[in-house]
Amino acid sequence: MRNVSIVVMGKTGAGKSTLINSVLNEKVAPTGTGCAVTKENKIYVKCLPFEGEPAGILLSMYDTVGLEINESITKKTINEIKKHIETTKLIAGNTDVHIVWFCVNNRSNRMEPYELNLIKQLSIEHEIPFIITVTQCFSDEPGELASTISKNLAEIPQVRVLAEDYKLRSGSVKAFGVRELMRKSIRDYKSLKVRILEKKLAILNGENVDHFLVKSNFFNTGLAKVKRFATRAEKEAAKSWFPIPLVRNITKELLTSLNELFADSFSQIYGSTSVNKHLALASLSKDLNYGILDDILYGIDLAITLIPGLSGGAAYEYVYPIGHNYLEILEKMFDLPANTSNEEIKRRIKAEIAKLKN
Ligand SMILES: Nc1nc2c(ncn2[C@@H]2O[C@H](COP(=O)(O)OP(=O)(O)OP(=O)(O)O)[C@@H](O)[C@H]2O)c(=O)[nH]1
Numbered sequence: 001m002r003n004v005s006i007v008v009m010g011k012t013g014a015g016k017s018t019l020i021n022s023v024l025n026e027k028v029a030p031t032g033t034g035c036a037v038t039k040e041n042k043i044y045v046k047c048l049p050f051e052g053e054p055a056g057i058l059l060s061m062y063d064t065v066g067l068e069i070n071e072s073i074t075k076k077t078i079n080e081i082k083k084h085i086e087t088t089k090l091i092a093g094n095t096d097v098h099i100v101w102f103c104v105n106n107r108s109n110r111m112e113p114y115e116l117n118l119i120k121q122l123s124i125e126h127e128i129p130f131i132i133t134v135t136q137c138f139s140d141e142p143g144e145l146a147s148t149i150s151k152n153l154a155e156i157p158q159v160r161v162l163a164e165d166y167k168l169r170s171g172s173v174k175a176f177g178v179r180e181l182m183r184k185s186i187r188d189y190k191s192l193k194v195r196i197l198e199k200k201l202a203i204l205n206g207e208n209v210d211h212f213l214v215k216s217n218f219f220n221t222g223l224a225k226v227k228r229f230a231t232r233a234e235k236e237a238a239k240s241w242f243p244i245p246l247v248r249n250i251t252k253e254l255l256t257s258l259n260e261l262f263a264d265s266f267s268q269i270y271g272s273t274s275v276n277k278h279l280a281l282a283s284l285s286k287d288l289n290y291g292i293l294d295d296i297l298y299g300i301d302l303a304i305t306l307i308p309g310l311s312g313g314a315a316y317e318y319v320y321p322i323g324h325n326y327l328e329i330l331e332k333m334f335d336l337p338a339n340t341s342n343e344e345i346k347r348r349i350k351a352e353i354a355k356l357k358n
């Protein structure tokens, strides 16, 4: 029997649980309106007949907590999804299907940048095909949302569905698209998998056209952060008699925040597999930076304490150049040569593509 493992994720209220019930033909997952109905990630397993599969399929559907209710819940949900994907991958046989349906409500009209980045990141990092499932559609005519998605995620297919009949006063809209979604996930699985592997290969080969844009976005956002932290230091220092520890803490917070921004931007280009190595370098340069800092700290600390009236402005002048320097160091790291382990990853992916195409 063929194993089919499907992760269903997306914003709260997109219709993930409704979709799962429709696929399983049974109301197992709780659904409803209001805030966050599904409170924890849960697997539903069922054997089902499926055309072209004489023994049927063993379907496992992973219903997940809606993204964006609050940041820590979203982080926890995504970490659990990652673990689930990796564990399933470990035990998956050659012919098994292992896919993510990312649900977007047709009425939302747009996808948030964080959703687009999440899809790019997870699909590349875990080498898993995604289908964007546009939910709660009243027709299979692609709308505005469809073109935004294909502009941003050309390699990810979309399927429009209405998982459950929609009742109107004047009648009802019949459910559609769920069979098509299942068919696409199972019948087209190999080609979807090849597509994502080829995309990863292109990224590892540095063929990503976004490179320049991501890098300059990183720098501009980073610079805005540096200014914001420097202004905060200026304001807080002006209120305090002894602003040094305060300003130092703000500086450290700024560097950490720049690190996070770097990791995020870097993984948009290279996938998160090579981020760790570069982050290690980044924190090394942070240590170096702190070392240099400690030497100059005395002089500036002294200036801030001795002339309280100037402390606000001095704090700005203190935080800004440190942040700016650090930003420049991080920016240079985008251009470091790919690490050698990338060559191994590329070799493995090429072999896998060849196998799938056979
Ligand atoms: N008629 C109809 N209603 C739908 C459909 N999809 C979702 N809904 C309704 O939209 C609401 C939210 O659906 P859920 O399936 O609970 O959404 P969810 O994504 O699981 O939400 P969370 O668990 O909160 O993250 C419910 O009231 C559903 O009845 C659909 O295809 N047809």
Ligand SMILES: [Mg+2]
Pocket: 016, 017, 018, 030, 031, 037, 038, 063, 064
């Ligand atoms: Mg739900």
